[in-house]
Amino acid sequence: MIRNIKGTKDILPNETDLWQYVENHIHDFLKKFGYSEIRTPMFEETNLFSRSIGSETDIVSKEMYSWIDQGGNNLTLKPESTASVVRAFNQHNFANLNKINRFYYINSLFRRERPQKGRYRQFEQFGVEAIGSDSPEQDIEIISMAYFFYEHMKLSNLKLKVNSIGSLETRKNYKKSLQDFLMDYEKELTDVSKKRLKVNPLRILDTKIDFEINIIKNAPKIIDYLEDPDKKHFETILNSLEKINIKYEIDHRLVRGLDYYSRTVFEIHSDLLGSQAALCGGGRYDYLIKELSGPSTPAIGFAAGIERLIIAMDKEEHNFSINPDIYIITLGQEAIDYSLNIMKELRLNDNLSVVSDTLKRNLKSQMKEANKLNVSHVIIIGDNEIKNKKLIVKNMETGTQEEISINKISQYFK
Numbered sequence: 001m002i003r004n005i006k007g008t009k010d011i012l013p014n015e016t017d018l019w020q021y022v023e024n025h026i027h028d029f030l031k032k033f034g035y036s037e038i039r040t041p042m043f044e045e046t047n048l049f050s051r052s053i054g055s056e057t058d059i060v061s062k063e064m065y066s067w068i069d070q071g072g073n074n075l076t077l078k079p080e081s082t083a084s085v086v087r088a089f090n091q092h093n094f095a096n097l098n099k100i101n102r103f104y105y106i107n108s109l110f111r112r113e114r115p116q117k118g119r120y121r122q123f124e125q126f127g128v129e130a131i132g133s134d135s136p137e138q139d140i141e142i143i144s145m146a147y148f149f150y151e152h153m154k155l156s157n158l159k160l161k162v163n164s165i166g167s168l169e170t171r172k173n174y175k176k177s178l179q180d181f182l183m184d185y186e187k188e189l190t191d192v193s194k195k196r197l198k199v200n201p202l203r204i205l206d207t208k209i210d211f212e213i214n215i216i217k218n219a220p221k222i223i224d225y226l227e228d229p230d231k232k233h234f235e236t237i238l239n240s241l242e243k244i245n246i247k248y249e250i251d252h253r254l255v256r257g258l259d260y261y262s263r264t265v266f267e268i269h270s271d272l273l274g275s276q277a278a279l280c281g282g283g284r285y286d287y288l289i290k291e292l293s294g295p296s297t298p299a300i301g302f303a304a305g306i307e308r309l310i311i312a313m314d315k316e317e318h319n320f321s322i323n324p325d326i327y328i329i330t331l332g333q334e335a336i337d338y339s340l341n342i343m344k345e346l347r348l349n350d351n352l353s354v355v356s357d358t359l360k361r362n363l364k365s366q367m368k369e370a371n372k373l374n375v376s377h378v379i380i381i382g383d384n385e386i387k388n389k390k391l392i393v394k395n396m397e398t399g400t401q402e403e404i405s406i407n408k409i410s411q412y413f414k
């Protein structure tokens with residue numbers, strides 16, 4: 001038997017009501033902030049991701065699904081969406097259209113990570129990108145939008161972690177100091193960190209290994225290397241977060257796994273998620289648009305895993321399953337033919353969901369299925385009903401049954 005690929009999953013009919021509920025909520029919520037949906041292709045030129053995410057990052061160096069197609073093009077399944085949105089922003093000259101562009105997206109992404117709970121090789125993500133403003137007010141809009149989203153979904157115990165990684169210059173200076181500090185511990189570091197120490201020492205900051213975390217506790221902090229305007233930018237954000245009662249924690253180890261960030265970075269964690277605790281993550285990327293051959297334009301955004309949201313949601317609190325309204329029981333061929341127009345009317349004119357039996361089963365079996373589907377009403381059609389132009393309608397909640405004339409049926413369900 002052929003099975004699904006490791007790290008992918010089927011979302012089965014008993015889960016899709018919840019998925020649809022979440023997706024509808026995402027569309028509604030983000031539109032409240034004036035963001036518009038953008039859809040970019042599932043795959044792009046590989047170059048787009050190595051130039052934006054960074055060739056030394058885990059994503060680009062070992063997690064991308066890349067291939068060369070029959071035309072010799074080097075292509076990659078999207079491992080994240082920001083690069084694609086920026087590519088589209090540049091390609092369609094959005095900078096000339098509006099001073100600020102507010103985008104959101106929901107799409108499938110692909111990373112060849114080690115699968116575990118909350119971490120998949122194909123996963124669903126939604127996210128937003130606000131392109132055009134460099135003021136801290138934009139950062140506050142984005143961070144609070146993410147936070148309020150989870151509050152609105154009734155998630156508690158949210159942990160907002162923020163940090164500022166400053167300008168390219170700041171990072172260059174900090175990288176050197178961090179390297180100098182870590183060199184004293186080189187022998188103790190894992191092989192992976194030893195390699196990172198030379199090329200990308202900032203990556204060592206988000207190590208999950210206890211003894212490395214201990215070493216890093218005494219490492220220099222990037223926040224102490226910020227230039228004045230960046231420091232002020234960060235302080236304004238923190239002050240505003242306090243004003244709107246959003247609790248935060250400055251996490252000096254938070255540098256994020258993608259290279260395009262500058263200034264503000266943040267993540268929201270939930271302790272309901274186990275080791276893959278990040279519900280969402282994002283930050284500023286003031287250099288990326290120019291880096292991808294567009295006009296120099298500041299931007300900030302975040303993205304959120306939908307599987308992780310669903311894991312963290314308290315499923316008890318909501319009733320997500322949507323049951324059909326009516327089950328039509330037909331007894332005999334004539335009744336089946338007779339039901340076709342009735343079903344069309346109920347579905348298309350009266351906007352009801354109607355299920356019928358296509359297995360030509362007996363009354364008992366059809367009633368059993370109607371019960372299983374938890375419909376609110378059953379309509380029974382037999383020879384007598386056709387002759388009298390009436391239908392038997394059973395209210396499944398009260399158990400009462402009545403005869404309704406065929407031309408009054410729409411009215412009955414209004």
Ligand code: HAM
Pocket residue numbers: 079080081082111113118119120121122123124125127128129257258278279280281282283285300301302303304305306307308
């Ligand atoms: P990211 O931190 O790589 O950022 O991903 C954002 C979120 O996607 C994570 O916090 C997590 O919820 C989810 N996620 C990531 N990888 C997986 C996985 N393998 N399985 C399940 N869920 C996963 C970005 O993607 C940036 N583009 C965010 C951004 C937007 N920055 C600025 N704008």
